[in-house]
Amino acid sequence: MKMKKILAGKYAFLMAVVFAVTIGTGAGFGALLFKKLIFYVQYLAFDLLGGILENTFGSWGFIFVPAIGGLLVGLVIYYGAREAKGHGVPEVMDAMANKGGRIRPKIVVVKTLASALCIGSGGSVGREGPIVQIGSALGSTVGQILKLPTPWIRTLVACGAAAGISATFNTPLAGALFAYELLMPSFAMIGFSSIVISAVIGNVVAIHFLGRDSVFNMSGIAAMSDSRELVIYVLLGLTVALIGFLFVKAINFSEDLFESIKKIPEWLMPVFGGLIVGVLALYSKDLMGVGYGDVPWKAMASLDQAIDGTIPLKILFFMVFLKIIANATTIGSGGSGGVFAPSLFIGGMVGGIFGYIAQFFFPDVHIGTYAIVGGGAFFAAVGRAPITSILMILELTRNYSLVVPVMITVVLANEMFRFINKETIYTEKLIRRGTDILGMGTARLATGVKVEDIMLEIESTILPSTPIEDLPGIFKSTDHMGLLVVNEKDELVGIVTHTDYDRYKASGENLSIVDEICTKKLKKAYPDQTVNEIMNWGINSDIARIPVVSIEDDTKLIGIIRRESFLRAWKMAYTKGERSIL
Numbered sequence: 001m002k003m004k005k006i007l008a009g010k011y012a013f014l015m016a017v018v019f020a021v022t023i024g025t026g027a028g029f030g031a032l033l034f035k036k037l038i039f040y041v042q043y044l045a046f047d048l049l050g051g052i053l054e055n056t057f058g059s060w061g062f063i064f065v066p067a068i069g070g071l072l073v074g075l076v077i078y079y080g081a082r083e084a085k086g087h088g089v090p091e092v093m094d095a096m097a098n099k100g101g102r103i104r105p106k107i108v109v110v111k112t113l114a115s116a117l118c119i120g121s122g123g124s125v126g127r128e129g130p131i132v133q134i135g136s137a138l139g140s141t142v143g144q145i146l147k148l149p150t151p152w153i154r155t156l157v158a159c160g161a162a163a164g165i166s167a168t169f170n171t172p173l174a175g176a177l178f179a180y181e182l183l184m185p186s187f188a189m190i191g192f193s194s195i196v197i198s199a200v201i202g203n204v205v206a207i208h209f210l211g212r213d214s215v216f217n218m219s220g221i222a223a224m225s226d227s228r229e230l231v232i233y234v235l236l237g238l239t240v241a242l243i244g245f246l247f248v249k250a251i252n253f254s255e256d257l258f259e260s261i262k263k264i265p266e267w268l269m270p271v272f273g274g275l276i277v278g279v280l281a282l283y284s285k286d287l288m289g290v291g292y293g294d295v296p297w298k299a300m301a302s303l304d305q306a307i308d309g310t311i312p313l314k315i316l317f318f319m320v321f322l323k324i325i326a327n328a329t330t331i332g333s334g335g336s337g338g339v340f341a342p343s344l345f346i347g348g349m350v351g352g353i354f355g356y357i358a359q360f361f362f363p364d365v366h367i368g369t370y371a372i373v374g375g376g377a378f379f380a381a382v383g384r385a386p387i388t389s390i391l392m393i394l395e396l397t398r399n400y401s402l403v404v405p406v407m408i409t410v411v412l413a414n415e416m417f418r419f420i421n422k423e424t425i426y427t428e429k430l431i432r433r434g435t436d437i438l439g440m441g442t443a444r445l446a447t448g449v450k451v452e453d454i455m456l457e458i459e460s461t462i463l464p465s466t467p468i469e470d471l472p473g474i475f476k477s478t479d480h481m482g483l484l485v486v487n488e489k490d491e492l493v494g495i496v497t498h499t500d501y502d503r504y505k506a507s508g509e510n511l512s513i514v515d516e517i518c519t520k521k522l523k524k525a526y527p528d529q530t531v532n533e534i535m536n537w538g539i540n541s542d543i544a545r546i547p548v549v550s551i552e553d554d555t556k557l558i559g560i561i562r563r564e565s566f567l568r569a570w571k572m573a574y575t576k577g578e579r580s581i582l
Contacts (some may be wrong), residue, residue, distance in 0.1 A: 019152075020159050020194040023142060024201025027135035027163035031202065032209055034112055034131060035168075041120025042289075045069060046296040062297075063278030066288060069121020070274030071267075073114050073336055078267035080110035085334050088115070088129030089182065090429040092136045092161065096183055097430070097533070100526045101154035102554070103140040107133065114336035118270075122288035124277050124326035129338020131168055135160030135202075136183075147552055150528045155194050158183050162195045163202025169215050172196075172203040174392035181385045182426065214396055216292065216307050221372060223401035225364040232361075233405045236354045236370065237377050237412030240347050243320065244381040244417050247346060248425050250324050251339070252432075254332025266334065273333025277326045284319065287326045291345040303341075303375070306348040309367030313356045320349045339425055340379060347378025372397060373409050380410040381417035382425040451534065452527035455548045455559030461486040464493050464515035471501045471514070482545055484557065485518045491555040492547055494520040524549050525561055534561070 045065050053061035077084050083091045084107060095103045115130035139160030143153035158179040166175030176199040180192060224230070258269050281288050285297040292303035301311050301319050311319075327342040351374020355367030372393060380389035389410050394400055423431055460478040464485055475481060475498055482497035496518040504517045511517060525534050525548045534546060548559035 016155075016191060016194045017197060019142065019156055020197035021201050023135070023139045023156055023159040024163040024198035025205060026138050027131075027160045027198065028167040028202035028205030030108070030112070030134050030138060031131050031164050031167035032206065034116060034127065034134065037112065037116040038120045038127060039294075041069075041116050042296050045121040050296075060282060062285075063275070063281065066122035066274030066278045066281075067271045068274070069117050069123060070270030070272070070333065070335065072121070073118045073123070074267035074270040074334055076110060076114045076117065077334065077336060080114070081106055083107065084110040084114045084133075084336055086331060086336065087426065087429070088131075088133035088336075088338050089340075090426045092133055092157065093183060093426055094430055094433065095136075095140070096154055096157060098523055099554075100150040100529060100551070101140055101157040102144060103133075103137045103157070105137065105141040105144070107137040108141065111137065111336065118330070118335045118337050119289055121274070122277060122281065123270075123274060123330045123335045123337055124280075124287055124289070124291075124323065124342065125330050125335055125337020126290050126339065126341025126344075127337065128165060128168055128340035130336065131164035132161040132178075132338070135162075135164035150526050150551065155191070158195050159198035162199040166199040167202040167206035169392065169396065170203060170206060170210075170212065171392050171395040172199045174388055174395050175199040175202065177388040177391055178385065181388050182383065214398070216304055216372070216396060218307070218368075218372070218397045218399070220308065220366050221369050221397045221399050221402070222364075222366045223369075223399065224405055226362050229358055229362060229365065230405065230408060232354055232358045232370075233373065233409045234412060236351060236374055237409040238416050239354070240350050240374055240378040240409075241381045241413045241416035241420070243324075243346065243350055244343075244378055244413070244425075245420050247324050247328075247343070248382055248421065248428060250328040251331055251425070252428065254328040255429075256332075258332045258334065269334045270330075271333075273329045273335055276329045276333075280322050280326050283322060284315070287319070287322055290341040291323070292341070301349075303345045303348045303371075306352045306371040307368040309352070309355065309371070311349075311352060313353065316349045316352045316356075320346055320353075323349070339382070343379040343382055343425075344375035346375075348372065348375035350374045350378065369402070373402070373406055376406065377409045377413040381413040384414060384418065384424040384427075386410050386414040449531045450527065451525045451529045451531065451548055451561065452559075454531060454565045455525075455527070455561055456565060458484060458557060458560050460484075461557075462496065462514060463487065464513065464518070466514045468501070468504065468511060468514060468517060471496065471498075475501075484545075484547055484560065485514060486557060490557070492522075492524075492549060492557045494518040495522060495545065495547070497544075522547060524554055526551050527558065 050062045050065050053064055081104060095101055111130050111133050119125060119127055136157040139156035140153060143156045161183055162175045162179035165178045166172040176196045179195050277288060284300045286300055286302045289295055301315050305311050323342060323346050348371040351370040352367055355370030358365040358370060359367060376389040376393040380386045390406055393406050460480060460483055462483045462485055464487055482495055485493040485496055487493050496514050500517050523543055523546055525546050527548055544563055546561040547557055548561060550556035550558055
């Protein structure tokens with residue numbers, strides 16, 4: 001309680017600065033250590049293990065390296081933390097939406113190890129998504145240890161994400177906007193200033209150890225040589241949006257395909273994804289890993305070379321579609337890594353193709369200019385982050401004469417993708433889980449009304465050991481169609497509804513107690529959340545009751561939200577003069 005008083009008092013800004021500096025420093029060092037760990041895994045995987053395999057099986061023996069790495073990744077995730085699987089960013093967004101920004105501390109360790117193994121052994125994913133999740137988990141851990149209110153925890157999560165991106169790309173402004181644009185638009189927070197401070201500190205840490213050089217060589221990037229090039233940039237923006245749509249659907253298809261295979265254990269799936277990537281890498285090893293920077297294999301068609309303008313046109317075409325398959329396979333099979341770097345890679349290859357087209361009409365054009373603009377526009381489209389993408393391109397190139405083509409390409413790519421696909425590459429994954437992040441962004445019900453203002457007292461609960469056959473009588477006597485399941489220690493276990501009972505009876509299974517049929521994966525609300533943050537659960541889904549749990553312990557039940565609670569929130573908002581339209 002003392003901490004809450006401090007945060008609400010005149011020292012709140014000072015505490016925000018202290019937290020921001022702490023998280024920025026930790027996330028900055030985390031990004032550096034993560035990069036170093038990937039380097040060591042690459043050395044062990046390709047210089048040592050790869051050498052042994054090539055001596056045994058010939059020049060194509062390296063294709064088994066990603067498969068062996070996939071086995072290790074699968075085991076680490078399965079026995080460590082399931083949420084370490086996949087992109088990283090959707091998991092953070094899910095924590096922001098459904099858990100008040102609370103991420104398990106062990107994610108820092110598990111995600112670091114799993115992603116380093118995946119990327120280092122050749123998995124076709126990026127390191128930016130994992131760094132976002134690692135930095136976010138660090139910020140969340142600090143907030144949970146200090147028992148901070150939900151808005152503060154969410155802000156620290158965003159601070160960690162901003163610092164991680166900033167340290168990785170040497171782009172502090174884009175790092176701050178990435179966290180704000182992707183993670184914070186729908187939620188209450190303390191202030192954008194904290195995110196900016198963390199991004200700056202993360203960047204300072206990176207500069208101290210790595211220098212000020214950009215991630216890519218931008219020496220050949222030049223402004224437009226002819227204003228008529230804008231026509232080609234317009235076509236580039238529209239094209240990357242269409243290919244971005246294909247990219248998102250390929251990832252969804254891959255995830256569905258691997259999830260439909262029930263006979264193979266979950267921890268073994270990444271082996272098959274790794275093997276497919278290894279086979280694709282017979283065409284170009286640059287399909288493995290992040291696709292740029294120093295790697296233990298000879299580069300043929302990396303993002304660096306696309307920006308240098310040295311990749312032949314025919315190879316650019318092949319790399320676009322092979323990278324989509326490689327990344328979708330790695331992610332879909334259960335690998336751990338991001339889609340940010342693959343987005344830059346694919347967009348860079350598409351941009352390189354348009355660079356050749358532009359060079360045909362305007363010989364002074366540098367192909368690499370189109371490659372870097374294409375990469376930024378591709379991410380702007382699939383991630384719906386146009387401001388972040390514009391600033392990142394300008395920070396990477398340090399060439400502000402590109403403002404006009406960059407803005408036109410990015411905005412058109414973003415709007416075209418929005419037209420053909422409602423969700424982003426991140427929110428589409430969450431929609432499949434039942435969380436509508438974009439819907440929450442447009443919900444403005446009772447921004448001043450909190451969950452604790454409208455939650456109801458818990459009238460009836462049921463023990464996990466209650467016989468299933470007693471449920472009809474209990475539902476009738478309590479006049480409720482669903483009951484919270486609480487154990488002897490008053491810890492929340494789940495919810496059992498009349499639907500659960502009917503489903504059990506229809507299944508013909510021979511079960512005996514409520515614990516065997518109740519729903520245990522629950523949406524939970526915290527008392528200091530605003531109503532608009534949870535409204536979509538109660539209005540846009542089948543959820544008729546939401547348990548309210550303690551900030552300190554999410555098994556401690558303190559109230560319940562029912563659908564009628566939202567009417568109460570509306571009345572309270574109306575009384576307060578908050579008459580925003582639903």
